[in-house]
Amino acid sequence: MSTASLTVSGLRVAYGRKVIVDDLSLPPLQPGTLTALVGPNAAGKSTLLRGIAGLVSGTRGQVRLGDRDLLAMSIPERAQHLAYMPQGLPGGVALTVMETLVGALRAVPTALAPDGASAAAHAIRVLQKLGIEHLAMRTLDRLSGGQRQLVGLAQALAREPAVLMLDEPTSALDLRHQVSVMALVRETVVRSGLVGVVVLHDLALAARFADRLVALSEGKVQADGTPTHTLTPDLLARVYQVEARVERCSQGHLLVLADAPLRGAA
Template sequence: MSAGIQVTDLSAGYRDRAVIEHLSLPPIARGETVALLGPNAAGKSTLLRALAGLTPARGSIRLDGDELNGLPLADRAKAVTYMPQTLPQGIALTVLETVIGALEASPTGQGHGGDAAERAMAVLGRVGIEALAMRGIDQLSGGQRQLAALAQALVRAPRLLLLDEPTSALDLNHQVRVLDLVRSLAREQDMIAVLVLHDLQAAARIADRVVVLSEGQVAAAGPPEEAITPAVLADVWRVRARIDHCERGSLRMVIDDIL
């Protein structure tokens, strides 16, 4: 497979502590949405940061056949956009200004002037926060700031979109809206979206495939109905659970006990 991402024999960590070692992922095709799942400290955020080039890593990360590992950040940013868990504080700009700034700062130079403003407003509309366009970032709630950060990531139209817990500060309605939007844009723009999520049912609903990490290794990978099983829940999360298939095909999990 050349169109998509291939991760092979990847090791990454911090200073003298390895978090993931010799990790390989099944090839991910363009247009797919993939959820990274796992308990705390499983290596999800480290893997995402390694894909973004923000954590030193050894091994191979190939996007559409091109090796990303070792590439300067400015070059990698032409194809990859990363949204972290923790967002910066004290930004004295409006929501619209930050989205225009993200677009104009893109290494591909995707928009300037009126065109940039028009594209920024279009993305704010799709995220559902066009009414906040002229509001200062420092005046927003945590959830609103998370939506603004998502708009900054989406406006760049990357080939690889990396989102670390993008719904952690959102209410239920906005969680559904954001995850559905990311999946739709991945398909529309032939983009790969990789999301770290803790909500297994939400991941099963929107992801084409899931990757379950445990102690820095892949514990399971595949379509949600194949990778999220009672055995995996017991081995990785240490819970006893039952899984049913709803009428629309989504998974429903019932947790009976901890192990």
């Protein structure tokens, strides 16, 4: 279990000349906690996640895991500490689910999979945790979007990283799988002491499962704190440009109720 926090300082992420995130810093993200990046479309959520993961060449600044400078590492070195799950795996791939998981495990040296047999056994255990072991011998090109999303999560979890970064892991899932996947992500982050960072559009899911929300707009942090302190009518008006209420359901979960768009908002 890692005890190192993740710190982002002065981060600048650009695609060519287009700067998406500029001089962004975050207080340390602690192990054993899940942080959700929320905000409207084009707020910079996915770009920030990719920048932190070191996947955008035009990234400057510091991303440190304890005393390790992740952006200064090579991709294989960084992959030993950080796992990133994109919004979706490509559909036109004829590899089986098992082949993709074993390949991910074998690509980066790890004690979890010193040989092919142990990698296969570990891959099956991860698939069983997600309840998708029946997909092991199916090829990616025969899976639905939601099934590929679950396989992507399996790949991210398989290497048991110190930092787990997920870009909209529930976007292709039905309601049942949205709740079950987020519950599993939270359980894994807390139990294994990971630094978890997830991009979510659904504010109810974010409020229910994340310890901390970072609300973004135009590549800048608009609010950062617990769901209770972050999700306010004022924030929803400023960031989402809606008149909205924040209430609790009968089970105590936060609900965001959007009543109307603000007049004059684009």
